Amino acid sequence: MAVDSFAGKLAVVTGGGSGMGRELARQLAAQGCSVAACDLNADAVAETAAMARAAAVPEVRVTSHACDVSDEAQVLRFRDELLDVHASDHVDLVFSNAGIGGGESFITSRREVWERTFAIDWQGVYYCARVFLPLLIASGDGVLVNTSSVNGLWASLGPGVPNSAYSTAKFAVRGFSEALVEDLRVNAPQVRVAVVLPGHVGTDIIANSLRARGLPEPEQMSDAQVEELIPRDVQAKLIGAGLLAEDASAGDLRQMLAQANADFRDKAPLSAAEAATIILDGVRSGAWRILVGEDAKMIDAAVRAKPEAAYDYAELFSALAEEPAKGTPDR
Numbered sequence: 001m002a003v004d005s006f007a008g009k010l011a012v013v014t015g016g017g018s019g020m021g022r023e024l025a026r027q028l029a030a031q032g033c034s035v036a037a038c039d040l041n042a043d044a045v046a047e048t049a050a051m052a053r054a055a056a057v058p059e060v061r062v063t064s065h066a067c068d069v070s071d072e073a074q075v076l077r078f079r080d081e082l083l084d085v086h087a088s089d090h091v092d093l094v095f096s097n098a099g100i101g102g103g104e105s106f107i108t109s110r111r112e113v114w115e116r117t118f119a120i121d122w123q124g125v126y127y128c129a130r131v132f133l134p135l136l137i138a139s140g141d142g143v144l145v146n147t148s149s150v151n152g153l154w155a156s157l158g159p160g161v162p163n164s165a166y167s168t169a170k171f172a173v174r175g176f177s178e179a180l181v182e183d184l185r186v187n188a189p190q191v192r193v194a195v196v197l198p199g200h201v202g203t204d205i206i207a208n209s210l211r212a213r214g215l216p217e218p219e220q221m222s223d224a225q226v227e228e229l230i231p232r233d234v235q236a237k238l239i240g241a242g243l244l245a246e247d248a249s250a251g252d253l254r255q256m257l258a259q260a261n262a263d264f265r266d267k268a269p270l271s272a273a274e275a276a277t278i279i280l281d282g283v284r285s286g287a288w289r290i291l292v293g294e295d296a297k298m299i300d301a302a303v304r305a306k307p308e309a310a311y312d313y314a315e316l317f318s319a320l321a322e323e324p325a326k327g328t329p330d331r
């Protein structure tokens with residue numbers, strides 16, 4: 001079921017205050033689609049709505065809503081608000097995009113941090129599906145687009161970098177979405193599902209994830225907050241790797257966090273706008289599985305080719321390591 005055009009449709013975008021969610025809202029509106037965008041950060045999503053309206057034709061309505069997707073009551077309120085302001089009894093597209101990182105270790109991360117990440121990244125997608133599926137069915141031609149991650153294919157960020165809560169949630173999002181493929185075919189064929197699997201996309205997700213946990217910007221963190229985020233054992237590893245001075249102060253750690261966010265955003269192979277275009281092209285083409293970025297395609301292929309070697313990194317990426325050598329001239 002390809003979509004010819006998004007014009008005249010109504011889309012819900014969660015996490016619309018930043019990154020891919022903001023760009024999805026802007027691009028949908030520019031293509032004639034009305035948008036109801038929500039975010040934890042009400043000011044940021046209001047800014048998105050203003051940007052999206054500025055680039056849209058007058059018939060397009062873009063609204064912003066404050067909503068924590070991990071709280072079902074707030075998702076229900078968001079639904080009621082948007083149906084009211086858009087004067088609609090259905091929605092055509094739902095982009096369940098909101099997400100945060102955190103809870104890297106099941107062993108050492110604080111339990112509430114692990115559970116907050118899981119609640120947003122999995123429960124948020126689950127509640128949005130519960131709340132919006134009847135409205136997608138009512139559309140007669142609906143698409144549910146759930147954002148997972150390469151960490152929904154591969155539960156690690158590489159050697160020495162566990163990513164427990166996030167990967168657990170993103171595997172759940174992928175499993176849920178894949179299970180819906182047949183369920184929808186059988187029980188609601190007027191709706192289809194697509195699962196989005198991005199690799200590294202340049203966004204402010206590091207800073208936004210800290211904010212979603214109630215922490216201030218890195219520069220404003222107390223010594224205790226920054227020491228908890230980068231605990232002694234991690235500091236020791238960073239010192240060992242030459243990434244941190246032995247006598248690093250809390251100020252140096254604050255600076256390191258701010259730099260990590262800036263580098264994640266500015267040194268990514270894909271921008272949020274490019275990623276949103278890939279997602280929308282995928283939805284338009286009728287794809288149920290949308291890999292975003294060459295890194296995502298590479299990880300998908302590597303894990304499929306050698307599932308037993310998924311966490312034996314040298315073996316998993318051995319084919320990749322050989323690739324550049326092929327093009328290296330003999331000395």
Ligand SMILES: NC(=O)c1ccc[n+]([C@@H]2O[C@H](COP(=O)([O-])OP(=O)(O)OC[C@H]3O[C@@H](n4cnc5c(N)ncnc54)[C@H](O)[C@@H]3O)[C@@H](O)[C@H]2O)c1
Nearest residue numbers: 015017018019020040068069098099149200201203205208
């Ligand atoms: N950036 C990447 O490299 C990358 C890679 C793979 C997957 N993803 C996924 O893509 C999605 C978008 O990420 P992004 O990189 O654009 O991040 P981002 O931080 O730029 O945007 C995410 C938005 O979601 C909002 N949000 C967080 N918790 C929320 C909640 N409980 N309720 C409502 N809104 C909430 C944030 O405030 C933020 O505005 C996320 O699900 C993320 O896990 C990102």
